[in-house]
Amino acid sequence: MTLLKLDVISVRNIHSATIQPSPSLNFVTGANASGKSSLLEAIFILGRARSFRTQYVKQAIGFDRTQLIVAAQHRQHQGSVASLGIQISAKQTEIRIDQENRQKADLAYLFPVQLIHPKSYRLLDAGPQNRREFLDWGIFNHNRNFLPNWRNFSKALQQRNALLKNRQLKQVPAWDRELIEYGAVVNALRKEYVQLLAPVFLDMAGHFLDTSQIELRFSAGWDEQLDLERMLVRNLDRDLRYGFTHAGPHRADFLTFHNQRLAKDYLSRGQQKLLVLALLLSQVSLLNSEARNNCCILVDDLTAELDTVNRAKLLKYLANLGCQVFITSTGLSDFGDLSTLNNYKVFHVEQGCIQQL
Numbered sequence: 565m566t567l568l569k570l571d572v573i574s575v576r577n578i579h580s581a582t583i584q585p586s587p588s589l590n591f592v593t594g595a596n597a598s599g600k601s602s603l604l605e606a607i608f609i610l611g612r613a614r615s616f617r618t619q620y621v622k623q624a625i626g627f628d629r630t631q632l633i634v635a636a637q638h639r640q641h642q643g644s645v646a647s648l649g650i651q652i653s654a655k656q657t658e659i660r661i662d663q664e665n666r667q668k669a670d671l672a673y674l675f676p677v678q679l680i681h682p683k684s685y686r687l688l689d690a691g692p693q694n695r696r697e698f699l700d701w702g703i704f705n706h707n708r709n710f711l712p713n714w715r716n717f718s719k720a721l722q723q724r725n726a727l728l729k730n731r732q733l734k735q736v737p738a739w740d741r742e743l744i745e746y747g748a749v750v751n752a753l754r755k756e757y758v759q760l761l762a763p764v765f766l767d768m769a770g771h772f773l774d775t776s777q778i779e780l781r782f783s784a785g786w787d788e789q790l791d792l793e794r795m796l797v798r799n800l801d802r803d804l805r806y807g808f809t810h811a812g813p814h815r816a817d818f819l820t821f822h823n824q825r826l827a828k829d830y831l832s833r834g835q836q837k838l839l840v841l842a843l844l845l846s847q848v849s850l851l852n853s854e855a856r857n858n859c860c861i862l863v864d865d866l867t868a869e870l871d872t873v874n875r876a877k878l879l880k881y882l883a884n885l886g887c888q889v890f891i892t893s894t895g896l897s898d899f900g901d902l903s904t905l906n907n908y909k910v911f912h913v914e915q916g917c918i919q920q921l
């Protein structure tokens with residue numbers, strides 16, 4: 565899949581821009597505050613209907629504007645071209661695919677976007693919520709059953725927690741049944757996904773870190789010696805005391821080990837960044853191998869996080885991946901030697917105006 569043409573209207577300081585990107589590498593240069601990240605944010609909004617910079621996507625609407633629009637001509641893996649569009653105002657989000665109103669999930673399935681951003685590097689030592697989101701995005705793309713089961717599980721959990729808080733014990737068993745049914749599916753799909761991801765990640769970690777001693781361990785969110793039902797019964801007193809459900813799939817996590825040691829506690833910061841890079845790219849690689857829509861990769865601020873050798877390694881890897889990639893940096897020289905690369909385009913951003921060089 566490829567964005568053939570991209571229109572961005574009123575996203576931060578980009579008032580109106582149209583670009584025709586390369587299906588392969590796109591380098592985006594410009595001074596600080598010129599609007600490079602805003603361009604990447606626009607593409608991310610098109611795929612995920614949210615921003616990677618702020619909690620509320622409406623904050624990306626340009627000052628003095630009432631709505632933002634990101635629209636694209638998008639070639640899919642069978643070769644057909646679809647028009648995708650998202651329009652966000654303070655009150656609502658509208659999504660169109662080929663002029664028909666659609667849901668966020670439809671857009672996300674059609675246009676998967678993976679982001680490599682200075683904040684992404686906190687994946688290993690940030691809270692487990694970040695790692696669950698990482699896993700769940702991969703599973704969402706891997707198995708269409710995940711989203712409805714995850715939604716039902718989340719609803720059951722929310723209802724159960726509200727009942728626990730208000731000490732309305734009578735209705736708890738009804739929501740327990742839902743929680744157990746959908747929680748079991750969510751847990752099984754996560755486990756299946758981690759099993760698929762682990763060898764791809766090992767391979768990728770080997771490429772970026774020159775080591776094979778890496779391990780990915782999934783933790784379900786409760787002691788799996790007990791099934792979910794028995795776990796809920798055992799924890800009920802404690803759950804009631806505190807007014808929320810202590811254990812379950814909403815507490816799932818994964819840990820990465822290097823030489824049997826927890827990576828976040830023993831690897832250098834640089835090594836941890838490479839490990840996160842390997843995790844993010846292994847998801848992309850898995851998604852691509854499933855031969856639906858190839859992922860679009862956004863790399864914001866390449867130089868901020870990687871040394872010259874690893875930057876060159878990453879660029880070489882990305883150039884051969886068969887994905888459309890957008891990479892920002894303040895100067896073209898940051899991308900190193902481009903003479904061996906084919907089929908790339910360079911865009912320069914100045915005060916929100918984007919020009920192809």
Ligand SMILES: Nc1ncnc2c1ncn2[C@@H]1O[C@H](COP(=O)(O)OP(=O)(O)OP(=O)(O)O)[C@@H](O)[C@H]1O
Nearest residue numbers: 576577596597598599600601602623624625626627
């Ligand atoms: N909602 C908004 N409307 C208009 N401009 C905004 C909005 N939010 C932020 N800006 C401004 O947009 C400009 C571009 O920001 P952006 O982060 O895209 O720049 P950048 O080129 O990625 O910069 P850097 O290299 O420093 O990371 C900044 O001056 C920022 O203050």
